Amino acid sequence: xxxxxxxxxxxxxxxxxxxxxxxxxxxxxxxxxxxxxxxxxxxxxxxxxxxxxxxxxxxxxxxxxxxxxxxxxxxxxxxxxxxxxxxxxxxxxxxxxxxxxxxxxxxxxxxxxxxxxxxxxxxxxxxxxxxxxxxxxxxxxxxxxxxxxxxxxxxxxxxxxxxxxxxx
Numbered sequence: 001x002x003x004x005x006x007x008x009x010x011x012x013x014x015x016x017x018x019x020x021x022x023x024x025x026x027x028x029x030x031x032x033x034x035x036x037x038x039x040x041x042x043x044x045x046x047x048x049x050x051x052x053x054x055x056x057x058x059x060x061x062x063x064x065x066x067x068x069x070x071x072x073x074x075x076x077x078x079x080x081x082x083x084x085x086x087x088x089x090x091x092x093x094x095x096x097x098x099x100x101x102x103x104x105x106x107x108x109x110x111x112x113x114x115x116x117x118x119x120x121x122x123x124x125x126x127x128x129x130x131x132x133x134x135x136x137x138x139x140x141x142x143x144x145x146x147x148x149x150x151x152x153x154x155x156x157x158x159x160x161x162x163x164x165x166x167x168x
Contacts, residue, residue: 005037010154023139023156031106033113035152036094045130047073052130053083062091065149069136070099076122077102084110098138
Protein backbone atom coordinates (compact mmCIF):
# COMPACT_ATOMS: atom_id res chain seq x y z
CA UNK A 1 0.00 0.00 0.00
CA UNK A 2 2.86 2.43 0.73
CA UNK A 3 3.83 2.53 -2.94
CA UNK A 4 0.22 3.47 -3.74
CA UNK A 5 0.80 6.73 -1.87
CA UNK A 6 3.16 7.86 -4.61
CA UNK A 7 1.12 6.66 -7.58
CA UNK A 8 -2.63 6.50 -6.80
CA UNK A 9 -4.67 9.62 -7.53
CA UNK A 10 -5.11 11.69 -4.37
CA UNK A 11 -8.89 11.53 -4.82
CA UNK A 12 -8.80 7.72 -4.48
CA UNK A 13 -6.63 7.90 -1.37
CA UNK A 14 -9.02 10.48 0.13
CA UNK A 15 -12.00 8.21 -0.59
CA UNK A 16 -10.28 5.38 1.27
CA UNK A 17 -9.67 7.64 4.30
CA UNK A 18 -12.99 9.50 4.23
CA UNK A 19 -14.19 11.41 6.09
CA UNK A 20 -10.87 12.05 7.84
CA UNK A 21 -7.43 13.18 6.75
CA UNK A 22 -8.02 15.78 4.05
CA UNK A 23 -6.58 19.21 4.80
CA UNK A 24 -8.22 22.55 4.08
CA UNK A 25 -8.13 23.45 0.38
CA UNK A 26 -6.82 26.91 1.36
CA UNK A 27 -3.41 25.36 2.05
CA UNK A 28 -1.95 25.42 -1.45
CA UNK A 29 1.40 24.77 -3.13
CA UNK A 30 3.75 27.73 -3.49
CA UNK A 31 4.36 27.03 -7.15
CA UNK A 32 4.31 23.93 -9.33
CA UNK A 33 4.74 20.68 -7.38
CA UNK A 34 4.84 16.97 -7.98
CA UNK A 35 3.66 14.29 -5.56
CA UNK A 36 5.32 14.03 -2.16
CA UNK A 37 4.72 11.29 0.38
CA UNK A 38 6.46 10.58 3.64
CA UNK A 39 6.27 10.54 7.42
CA UNK A 40 5.15 13.68 9.23
CA UNK A 41 7.39 15.64 11.55
CA UNK A 42 4.99 17.94 13.37
CA UNK A 43 5.40 21.34 15.04
CA UNK A 44 2.84 23.52 16.81
CA UNK A 45 3.94 27.15 16.65
CA UNK A 46 2.60 30.54 17.62
CA UNK A 47 1.88 33.19 14.97
CA UNK A 48 4.87 35.40 14.29
CA UNK A 49 7.36 33.01 15.85
CA UNK A 50 10.05 31.47 13.71
CA UNK A 51 12.78 30.94 16.29
CA UNK A 52 11.66 27.28 16.50
CA UNK A 53 13.26 26.42 13.15
CA UNK A 54 16.70 25.66 14.67
CA UNK A 55 15.13 23.06 17.01
CA UNK A 56 13.13 21.59 14.13
CA UNK A 57 16.27 21.28 11.97
CA UNK A 58 17.83 19.02 14.63
CA UNK A 59 14.90 16.59 14.46
CA UNK A 60 14.14 16.40 10.75
CA UNK A 61 15.13 13.14 9.06
CA UNK A 62 15.64 12.46 5.37
CA UNK A 63 12.26 12.09 3.70
CA UNK A 64 10.19 13.76 6.44
CA UNK A 65 7.29 15.99 5.50
CA UNK A 66 7.46 18.89 7.96
CA UNK A 67 3.92 19.81 9.10
CA UNK A 68 3.74 23.17 10.88
CA UNK A 69 0.52 24.19 12.59
CA UNK A 70 0.07 27.88 13.30
CA UNK A 71 -3.64 27.34 13.78
CA UNK A 72 -4.46 28.77 10.37
CA UNK A 73 -3.54 32.23 11.63
CA UNK A 74 -3.22 34.79 8.84
CA UNK A 75 -1.89 37.81 10.74
CA UNK A 76 1.85 37.13 10.46
CA UNK A 77 4.32 34.64 9.00
CA UNK A 78 5.87 31.63 10.73
CA UNK A 79 8.44 30.61 8.10
CA UNK A 80 10.57 32.29 5.43
CA UNK A 81 12.38 31.10 2.31
CA UNK A 82 15.71 30.74 4.15
CA UNK A 83 14.05 28.52 6.77
CA UNK A 84 12.50 26.34 4.05
CA UNK A 85 15.87 25.93 2.34
CA UNK A 86 17.50 25.05 5.65
CA UNK A 87 14.88 22.37 6.42
CA UNK A 88 15.31 20.96 2.92
CA UNK A 89 19.09 20.77 3.40
CA UNK A 90 18.47 18.86 6.65
CA UNK A 91 16.51 16.24 4.69
CA UNK A 92 12.88 17.40 4.59
CA UNK A 93 11.06 16.16 1.48
CA UNK A 94 8.33 18.79 1.78
CA UNK A 95 6.89 21.46 4.05
CA UNK A 96 3.23 22.10 4.88
CA UNK A 97 2.29 25.23 6.84
CA UNK A 98 -1.18 25.89 8.27
CA UNK A 99 -0.29 29.55 8.36
CA UNK A 100 1.62 32.11 6.34
CA UNK A 101 5.06 32.37 4.78
CA UNK A 102 7.12 35.55 4.94
CA UNK A 103 7.90 35.39 1.20
CA UNK A 104 7.30 33.03 -1.71
CA UNK A 105 9.09 29.69 -1.27
CA UNK A 106 8.81 27.87 -4.58
CA UNK A 107 10.38 24.44 -4.98
CA UNK A 108 12.86 25.83 -7.51
CA UNK A 109 14.23 28.18 -4.84
CA UNK A 110 14.21 25.91 -1.78
CA UNK A 111 14.54 22.41 -3.27
CA UNK A 112 11.32 20.89 -1.90
CA UNK A 113 7.59 21.52 -2.36
CA UNK A 114 6.13 24.02 0.12
CA UNK A 115 2.42 24.40 0.87
CA UNK A 116 0.93 27.29 2.88
CA UNK A 117 -2.14 29.50 3.32
CA UNK A 118 -0.40 32.48 1.73
CA UNK A 119 2.25 35.16 2.04
CA UNK A 120 2.53 38.07 4.48
CA UNK A 121 5.89 39.77 5.05
CA UNK A 122 5.42 40.28 8.80
CA UNK A 123 7.29 38.45 11.60
CA UNK A 124 6.82 39.27 15.27
CA UNK A 125 10.19 37.71 16.18
CA UNK A 126 8.73 36.24 19.34
CA UNK A 127 10.72 33.87 21.50
CA UNK A 128 9.94 30.28 20.64
CA UNK A 129 7.24 28.42 22.48
CA UNK A 130 6.93 25.80 19.79
CA UNK A 131 6.26 22.15 20.48
CA UNK A 132 7.86 19.65 18.11
CA UNK A 133 6.73 16.06 17.54
CA UNK A 134 3.33 16.61 19.18
CA UNK A 135 -0.12 15.90 17.70
CA UNK A 136 -1.34 18.96 15.76
CA UNK A 137 -4.32 20.12 13.77
CA UNK A 138 -3.24 21.22 10.32
CA UNK A 139 -5.87 22.46 7.92
CA UNK A 140 -8.53 20.73 10.01
CA UNK A 141 -6.81 17.33 9.90
CA UNK A 142 -5.35 15.67 12.97
CA UNK A 143 -1.67 14.87 12.34
CA UNK A 144 0.67 12.92 14.61
CA UNK A 145 4.42 12.58 14.14
CA UNK A 146 4.98 9.55 11.92
CA UNK A 147 1.60 9.69 10.14
CA UNK A 148 1.95 9.50 6.37
CA UNK A 149 1.46 12.74 4.46
CA UNK A 150 0.59 12.65 0.76
CA UNK A 151 0.40 15.95 -1.11
CA UNK A 152 0.38 17.32 -4.63
CA UNK A 153 -1.30 20.08 -6.59
CA UNK A 154 -4.71 18.50 -5.92
CA UNK A 155 -4.51 18.67 -2.14
CA UNK A 156 -3.01 17.28 1.07
CA UNK A 157 -3.95 14.10 2.91
CA UNK A 158 -2.84 12.74 6.28
CA UNK A 159 -3.05 8.96 6.57
CA UNK A 160 -3.19 8.05 10.25
CA UNK A 161 -1.32 5.03 11.54
CA UNK A 162 -3.41 2.40 13.28
CA UNK A 163 -2.21 0.21 16.09
CA UNK A 164 -1.58 -2.59 13.60
CA UNK A 165 0.66 -0.60 11.27
CA UNK A 166 4.32 -0.13 12.02
CA UNK A 167 5.74 3.38 11.90
CA UNK A 168 8.78 3.61 9.73
